[in-house]
Amino acid sequence: MNTREIFLQHVAQTSPASLAFEIERAECATLFDVKGNAYIDLIGGISVANMGHGHPKILAAIREQLDKYLHVMVYGEFVQSPQVRYAQRLCSLLPSTLNSVYFTNSGAEAVEGAMKLAKRYTNRTRIISFQGSYHGSTQGALSVIGDEYWRQAFRPLLPDVWHLRYNDPAAIDAIDETTACVLLETVQAESGILVPDAGWLKALEKKCRATGTLLMLDEIQVGFGRTGKCWAFEWFDIVPDVLLLAKALGGGLPLGAFVADKKLMDQLTDAPVLGHITTFGGHPLSCAAGLAALDALVEERWIDTVKEKEAIFRMQLQHPAIKSIRSFGLWMAVEFSDAETCKRVIDYCLTVTPQDPTGLMTDWFLFAPHCLRIAPPLIISEAQIKLACERILKAIDQSKL
Numbered sequence: 001m002n003t004r005e006i007f008l009q010h011v012a013q014t015s016p017a018s019l020a021f022e023i024e025r026a027e028c029a030t031l032f033d034v035k036g037n038a039y040i041d042l043i044g045g046i047s048v049a050n051m052g053h054g055h056p057k058i059l060a061a062i063r064e065q066l067d068k069y070l071h072v073m074v075y076g077e078f079v080q081s082p083q084v085r086y087a088q089r090l091c092s093l094l095p096s097t098l099n100s101v102y103f104t105n106s107g108a109e110a111v112e113g114a115m116k117l118a119k120r121y122t123n124r125t126r127i128i129s130f131q132g133s134y135h136g137s138t139q140g141a142l143s144v145i146g147d148e149y150w151r152q153a154f155r156p157l158l159p160d161v162w163h164l165r166y167n168d169p170a171a172i173d174a175i176d177e178t179t180a181c182v183l184l185e186t187v188q189a190e191s192g193i194l195v196p197d198a199g200w201l202k203a204l205e206k207k208c209r210a211t212g213t214l215l216m217l218d219e220i221q222v223g224f225g226r227t228g229k230c231w232a233f234e235w236f237d238i239v240p241d242v243l244l245l246a247k248a249l250g251g252g253l254p255l256g257a258f259v260a261d262k263k264l265m266d267q268l269t270d271a272p273v274l275g276h277i278t279t280f281g282g283h284p285l286s287c288a289a290g291l292a293a294l295d296a297l298v299e300e301r302w303i304d305t306v307k308e309k310e311a312i313f314r315m316q317l318q319h320p321a322i323k324s325i326r327s328f329g330l331w332m333a334v335e336f337s338d339a340e341t342c343k344r345v346i347d348y349c350l351t352v353t354p355q356d357p358t359g360l361m362t363d364w365f366l367f368a369p370h371c372l373r374i375a376p377p378l379i380i381s382e383a384q385i386k387l388a389c390e391r392i393l394k395a396i397d398q399s400k401l
């Protein structure tokens with residue numbers, strides 16, 4: 001069996017049609033397969049590689065930590081400088097009420113921990129989340145995602161979860177003194193980049209404050225500069241009680257976090273003590289890599305390039321087959337009439353021929369399979385954007401044949 005066949009046989013599969021792309025190496029915004037073919041990376045491992053692949057500062061930070069220690073103790077017991085320095089740096093970029101960071105292994109675990117914190121803090125059970133939202137695949141996170149197709153096979157899930165309509169004023173009326181938390185993506189990702197009205201988010205924040213309900217914003221996919229500001233909530237003039245982070249947080253290594261005010265977070269120290277336990281959460285290598293990635297993002301001023309790059313994509317991607325482009329920074333959903341067309345375009349982009357030697361790695365959205373995902377590393381060059389757009393337009397024309 002070759003490596004691909006062994007992958008299909010021995011690495012558990014979750015789809016009848018995985019990409020099975022055989023990766024050899026990755027550099028900046030380019031992926032290379034085992035045959036040496038290059039592909040422009042338009043998805044960055046699904047919004048993880050914001051600083052691209054192999055950023056020298058991230059690699060140096062990993063190497064430096066590698067020589068000191070790896071895992072030494074479960075979360076929260078030892079003073080580990082990569083965690084300490086990263087928590088401090090994150091808090092320095094956040095509003096003053098977001099000053100305590102709980103590091104987890106993943107986004108879903110951040111969601112789990114945050115929901116526990118909300119129940120513990122408010123002594124309430126009801127969780128309001130939204131149709132079309134994605135928050136992860138563990139059972140708690142699955143309970144709050146907004147699509148019945150993905151939930152149904154795994155019941156019973158968490159009780160007392162209300163799935164309301166995103167951006168709907170009626171959702172605000174539903175929040176009351178029995179609601180523990182309202183959990184939402186600041187901008188919905190997997191529904192194909194749905195941006196809510198600023199007034200709706202502001203009213204949501206106000207109602208949460210009035211009823212003692214925790215406002216929890218999931219910025220796991222949207223965070224770290226992708227929208228043209230460090231955090232998406234900055235666009236809407238709101239501040240969450242709890243902020244959820246993951247994906248780009250670890251600079252390419254696994255890491256998640258929920259961030260809140262210390263007096264809120266301290267609830268996890270009492271009744272029960274060790275209110276959330278994790279062995280590997282906040283791994284020193286992940287924290288060292290994440291801190292280096294965040295420093296590079298800020299110091300190299302990549303966030304300032306986002307809006308211009310978004311505009312180039314939007315200007316270049318014009319074709320009668322494209323129904324719309326929904327975007328919010330370097331994060332866009334290119335909408336086709338149906339999922340089959342989108343799939344054909346994605347497949348064609350991946351095809352490398354002597355005439356088209358540079359491939360394109362892209363994807364669709366979980367709840368919007370008719371939309372093509374564009375969420376490249378923020379370091380993608382303008383020349384690569386233009387090349388990628390040419391390739392997409394060609395794919396639309398060629399894949400019809």
Ligand SMILES: Cc1ncc(COP(=O)(O)O)c(C=O)c1O
Binds near residue numbers: 219
């Ligand atoms: C918005 C959002 N929340 C939560 C998650 C779950 O993160 P993880 O896959 O690290 O568990 C994801 C993952 O795609 C996500 O996009």
